[in-house]
Amino acid sequence: MASMPLTIETPAPDARDLLTQEEAHARAAAVSAVRYDLAVQFAANAATFRGAIGVEFTLAAGAAATAAARGVFLCFRGRTIHAMRLNGVAIAAPDWNGYRLVLPAAGLKLGAVNRLEVEYENAYDTGGDGVFRFIDPEDNGEYVYTNFEPYESHRMAPLFDQPDIKGRLSLRVLAPADWTVLANGGEAGVSAVEPDGRSWRTFIETPPLSSYLYCLAVGTFVGRRSEVRIPGRAEAIPVGLWSRRTLATFVEHDRFVRLTEQAFAFYADLFGRAYPFDKLDHIYCPEFSTGAMENVGLITYNEGYMFRSAPTPSDVTDLAEVVFHEIAHMWFGDLVTMRWWNDLWLNESFATYVSYLCLTEGSDFPGAWREFNVQLKRWALAEDDAPTTHPIAGLVADTDQTFLNFDGITYGKGGAVLKQLGARLGRAGLSAGLHTYFERHAYGNATLDDFLAALEAGSGVPLGDWSNQWLRTSGPNRFAVAISPTPGGRIARLSVNQEVVSGDPILREHLIRIALLRPAANGGVAIEAHEALISGAQSDIPAAVGSPLPIGAVPNLDDLAVGKVALDDATLRLVEERLEAIPDGLLRQVIWTAIWELVRDGRYPVARYAALLVDRLPEEPESTIVQQIAESTISPLLMRYLPDGERERWGSRLVDVARRRLARGGDEGMRIIWSRILVLAAVTPRDVEEGWQVATGETPLDGVEIDQDHRWALLVRGASFxxxxxxxxxxxxxxxxxxxxxxxxxxxxxxxxPEVAAKHAGWARFFVPDGYGSVVRTTAAVAGFAWPWQRELLTPYLRQLPEALLALGAADSTFARNWFRAASLGLWGDPGAALVAIDAFLVNVNDPAHAIPEVDAARLRRLGLTERDALQRILRQRSLAAG
Ligand SMILES: [Zn+2]
Structure with a gap:
């Protein structure tokens, strides 16, 4: 090839690396039968990697108009194109702006197979997306891995980077011979070692896959594979687990293999087909930017999912959940892929929902709906009852907007709504619908309408109304049980009232179960269950009429309701006296969540919640519930809601309660979680110091061990004092x-x-491009900045914050978003002043003078409004306490 290299260090500032739905639609109509053969070269200690790709594709005959008007293009965000050839003809001057590589119309063959070849070079990414490189500070191990969702795979190579142009990938990788190389499919061969110490690894060609599901992991990773036998397949499937060298002692190969076997068996049955790919590797990736990613055959995980100290039962459930979630995607997402990013919510909600079915029915976690209640439904409710709420289903005009509305509504409310749907369809109906779905769309793409059509066909239940009520409206409803008594103390009428809380003024049809609480022997409580399909403002439950009045009522047995749950005074008093006497863990969990929602809504004083924690949490018999409640509410309670003085008073009481609870003994889960509470609740210098004495064993506390994460937490907190x-x-x-x-x-x-110089030094580095060297490190710095007990020190920065965030929004909007998450303004000790700062930010974020691109501004605005809502909720509690 004779063309000149073309290097684009910095694409034109007005160019944006995005793809619109309209462009994707037109391109999918023109391009089909795509095959990539890709050879990528990595070397140790190199700043760049090199590649050569051959792209074979059929161009539709009817695409003439499109091709002439706009040009067929590949997506490629690289640095240098060394050579390019189309249908055998060298292209001396590629039409490339750093993001898009437009093919010369004259060289294309319509209605026929075309072949493009490109040789290129690219630099590594620093933010965890694209092709990311990490050097382990402990042993200089080198690790390269990819992360491509939604629109990043074209940082690895020129591709048709969109979900509905699936391509077969034949991959070869040149890398140091002692490095591990993992990809989507199995390895087909290894070359002899070349003089420079590198060898070529060749992989079996993949089936047609969406480009965001390609994945490579290359470097000094260590691990091994086991053979797993699964129902429906004659040959065994290799299942592997990998990590970097310095963490290898913590990986639990057998646990992953067992979970994988359980998921393979459960989903094969639910979906009607066996695991569809030829192997499955799990790999922990350093500085991974999200939780995990469902790349075909190579699932990447955040190292936060690795146990570096003894886990609690809830920690183990969380790990199993993420494994089951990602494996569910191998069918739902990978085998059948959404046509466009507007259906990403369905992809995620579905994987979330079925992962809990697998946990509770196909594995060893029968109580896992409790985790679902706290981690997903609570998150969903908070987002749904905020000014930024939106319907579950929405529009995504371009790839930049993919994650714009990606939040607790997507994962949590979507998952909860599917749980509600699953209860309505019944298991047989759901499973029949899913069998139909995979039969119709395997190896292809599908939309929400295709999904609903398959469920309707499989189950025989029409779903048009359901999808309008649940997917196309926003905001939660609230449910309350209303009872009218007879003069003789019996139930004359029992109904469930439904009201609109916020969002769209709509009341929804709901299958719910009501728990009537009745006295039982020895101060116990018995549950009487009533199921009802409710709709409208008031729904009667005739079956309860004539029975004695209950001592409490909760309209959310089994946690089917999607919305807020009101509790009457009698129920609240019962709960404050003996919540632990209710003999149903999920119902106790639902009640804890409902009360925390009352706190957030300013309907239940935060001090009363603190008292509930101190009085009732030590009596809770199940460690998973203690953990869910402690880890989701103690920090916000102490660090945000309680004012100075109250924070220290309640924190010390909680520390005291934890010590006494630990002295009573209990199973390992209880011991671990109450040890963590000892740290979580330490918000005075004395409690932190005493916690450290326990951690180091200077003042041993029987049965207590503070793990490494919590030792660091104590030290950071100590530094803040x-x-x-x-x-x-x-x-x-x-x-x-x-x-x-x-x-x-x-x-x-x-x-x-707490020194001016320390704050000053940190602040100066937060806002410069290199920060602390990587996104994860800089985020760690930001997370150490604000403490409620440092109000005076922080005040000057609160004044500078709006301008600083606006400038950061224009320079690096992704990191500006991290800022909000890491240094949330509720932590700055002065919610009133923080509200002023956030308002100054919101007034200006869309101002063209600040030059924040529109989608970035929209995202930052959403975060700003969420912060504002959170601050107002804190202030509402403060005025409740004052008045
Ligand atoms: Zn997912």
């Missing part, structure tokens, strides 16, 4: 834990120090 021993202890601790986690804790602690 200006503890004189901080510096020495932090130094000593890095000998115990020299990993990147320890380094991040050091960064947080330095910024947490």
């Amino acid at each position: 200006g503890s004189p021993q901080s510096a020495a202890r932090l130094r000593a601790e890095t000998l115990r834990d020299p990993s990147d986690r320890g380094q991040r804790a050091l960064i947080s602690a330095a910024v947490a120090t």
Whole structure:
């Protein structure tokens, strides 16, 4: 090839790397039967990687008009094109703006197979997306992995980067011979080692896959594979687990293999077909930007899902959930893929919902709907009852908007609504519908309408009304049980009232179960269940008429309701006295969640909630519930809702309760979670110091062990109080834990120090491009910045914050979003002043003078409004306490 290299260091500032739905639609109509053969070259300690790709595709005959008007293009965000050839003809001057590679119309063959060849070079990415490289500070191990959803795979190579142009991929990788190389499919062969110490690894060609599901992991990863036998397939499936070298002692190969076997069996039955790919590797990736990613045959995980100390039962459930979620995607998402990103919510909600079916019915976690209640439904409710709420289903005009509305409504409400749908269809109807769906669309693409049509065909239940009520409207309803008594103390009428809380003024049809609480022997409580399909403002439950009045009522047995749950005074008093006496863990969990919602809504005083924690949590018999409640509410309670003085008073009481509960003993889960509460609730210098004495064993507490994460948490908190021993202890601790986690804790602690110089140094680095060297490290610094007990120190920064965030929004909007998450303004100790700052930000975020691109501004505005809503809820509680 004779063309000149073309290098684009910085694409034109007005160009944006995005693809619109309209462009994708037109391109999918023109391009089909795509095959990629890709050869990628990696070398140790190199700043770039090289590639050569051959792209074979059929161009439709009717595409003439499109091709002439707009040009057929591939997506490619690279640095240099060394050579390019179309149908055998060298292209000397590629039409490429750094994002799009437009093919010369004259060289294309309509109605026939075309072949494009490109040789190129690209730099690694620094933010965890695209092709990311990490050097382990502990042993200099080198790790390269990819993360492509929604629109990043064209950082690896020129591709038709959209979900509904599926391509077969033949991959070869050149890398140091002692590196591990993993990809979507199995390895077909290894070449002899070349003089420079590298060898070629060749992989079996994949079936047609969407480009965002391609994946590569290359480097000094270690791990192994086992053979797994599954129903419906003659040959065994290799299942592997991999990690970087320095964490290898923590990986649990057998656990992953067992979970994978369970998921393969459960989903094969539910979906009507066996695992559709030839192997499955699980791999932990350093500085991974999200939780996990369902790349075909190679699932990537955040290292946060690795147990570096003894896990609780809830921790194990969380890990199993993410594994089952990602494996569900191998069918729903990977085998059948959404046509466009507007159906991403369905992809995620579905995987979330069926992962809980697998947990509770196909594995060892029968109580997992409790985790679902706290982690997903609570999240969903908070987002649904905020000014930024939106319908579950929506429009996504271009790839930049894919994640615009991606939040608790997508995962949590979507999952809850599917749970409600599953209850309506029944298991047989649901499964029959899914069998139909996979029969119709395997290896292709589908839309929400295709999904609903398959469920209707399989189950015989019409779903038009359901999808309008649940998917196309926003905002939650609230449910309350209303009882009229007879003069003789019996139920004259029992109904469920439904009202609109916020969002669209609509009341929805709902299958719910009502728990009537009745006295039982020895101060116990019995549950009487009533199921009803309710609709409208008031629905009668005739079956309850004539029975004695209950001592309490909760309209959400089994957590089927999607919305807020009201509790009357009698029920609240019963709960405050003996919540633990209710003999149903999920119902107790539902009640805890409902009361926390009352706190957020300013309908239940936060001090009364603190008292509920102190009185009832130690009596809760199940550690999973203690953990869910403690980890979701203690921090917001102490760090945001309670004012100075109250925070310290309740924090110390909780620490005291934890010590006494630990002294009573209990199973391992209880011991671990109450040990964590000892740390979570330590918000005074004395409690932090005493926590540290326990952690180091200087003042041993029977049965208590503070794990490494919580040791670091104590040290960072100690630094935030200006503890004189901080510096020495932090130094000593890095000998115990020299990993990147320890380094991040050091960064947080330095910024947490209550001194002007420390704040100043941190602030200066937050807003420069390199920050602390990587997104994860800089985020750790931001997370150490604000503490409610540092109000005076923080005040000047609160004034600078709007301008600083606006500038950051224009320069690096992704990191500006991290900012909101890491240094949430509720933590700054002065919600009134924080509200003023956020308003100043909101007034200006859309102002063209600040030059924030429109989609970025929309995203930042959403985060700003969410912060504003959170601050107003804190202020509402403060005025409740004052008045
Ligand atoms: Zn997912």
